[in-house]
Amino acid sequence: MTKLLELKNISLYNQENTRVKDINLSINKGEKIAIIGKSGSGKSTLISIANGSIAPTEGNVIWKGLNINNISNIESSKIGTIWQDLSLIEELNVAQNINCGALGKHSFIWALKNLLGILDKNLCQECLAAVSLPKKTIYSYINKLSGGQKQRIAIARLLRQEPEIVLGDEPFSNLDPLLSKNILNLFISRKNYHSIKIPETIIFSLHQINLINNFNRVIGLKDGQIVLDRAIHNINQSKIDSLF
Ligand SMILES: Nc1ncnc2c1ncn2[C@@H]1O[C@H](COP(=O)(O)OP(=O)(O)OP(=O)(O)O)[C@@H](O)[C@H]1O
Numbered sequence: 001m002t003k004l005l006e007l008k009n010i011s012l013y014n015q016e017n018t019r020v021k022d023i024n025l026s027i028n029k030g031e032k033i034a035i036i037g038k039s040g041s042g043k044s045t046l047i048s049i050a051n052g053s054i055a056p057t058e059g060n061v062i063w064k065g066l067n068i069n070n071i072s073n074i075e076s077s078k079i080g081t082i083w084q085d086l087s088l089i090e091e092l093n094v095a096q097n098i099n100c101g102a103l104g105k106h107s108f109i110w111a112l113k114n115l116l117g118i119l120d121k122n123l124c125q126e127c128l129a130a131v132s133l134p135k136k137t138i139y140s141y142i143n144k145l146s147g148g149q150k151q152r153i154a155i156a157r158l159l160r161q162e163p164e165i166v167l168g169d170e171p172f173s174n175l176d177p178l179l180s181k182n183i184l185n186l187f188i189s190r191k192n193y194h195s196i197k198i199p200e201t202i203i204f205s206l207h208q209i210n211l212i213n214n215f216n217r218v219i220g221l222k223d224g225q226i227v228l229d230r231a232i233h234n235i236n237q238s239k240i241d242s243l244f
């Protein structure tokens with residue numbers, strides 16, 4: 001098994017509160033992991049530490065054997081995040097937002113051209129099709145879209161990035177049950193979508209407990225600590241109930 005991401009003895013706290021405590025986690029290539037836990041249990045904090053955007057007070061995050069603080073931009077673009085707040089750029093159109101996913105693969109000039117017009121139209125439209133949005137959506141502006149459409153643009157941008165691992169923070173929170181199931185299935189079955197390579201390793205925080213059966217490992221957080229980390233076949237309802 002190839003270890004991709006490791007969190008070693010991670011804690012994040014200050015004088016006011018402790019957000020996560022004594023987190024030890026090792027994620028192997030190909031794993032499909034669901035993180036569950038009450039609101040405030042630390043799911044978003046854990047994801048932000050795991051992708052290197054928040055530095056822990058204690059402990060280290062290791063990406064393929066290297067401290068995440070020391071990896072190159074190319075390596076860091078292999079870690080994709082679907083943020084809980086989506087982090088879309090309202091002033092740009094959908095194609096420009098989706099192409100932001102590919103910034104790590106391109107030059108500064110390409111990034112500037114992306115601000116001026118529609119680049120790589122076909123690839124953007126394939127990413128849209130993968131999240132069940134029509135091709136013409138590329139021309140829309142973010143502030144004219146519904147919450148669920150915006151969430152799917154954030155997922156389309158992630159697909160455009162083609163990372164090796166996806167850290168998804170409630171990626172389906174604004175989607176109806178059928179869309180949630182279909183998009184999750186895209187990541188689980190990894191039927192490559194035309195020219196887009198679907199990432200192999202996923203770790204998604206979720207409130208829709210009914211979706212966890214699609215994953216092969218479940219991590220339960222309570223008060224900032226991992227209190228459950230088991231293969232899906234070792235999870236039962238009482239273990240889930242104990243988290244809430
Ligand atoms: N920026 C911040 N500064 C200080 N404390 C924070 C900050 N963000 C979150 N917290 C606290 O850290 C704890 C964990 O929050 P976190 O956002 O990780 O929870 P969560 O499990 O993602 O919740 P939700 O399901 O509501 O998204 C909570 O007690 C929260 O109040």
Ligand SMILES: [Mg+2]
Binds near residue numbers: 043044045084169
């Ligand atoms: Mg959260």
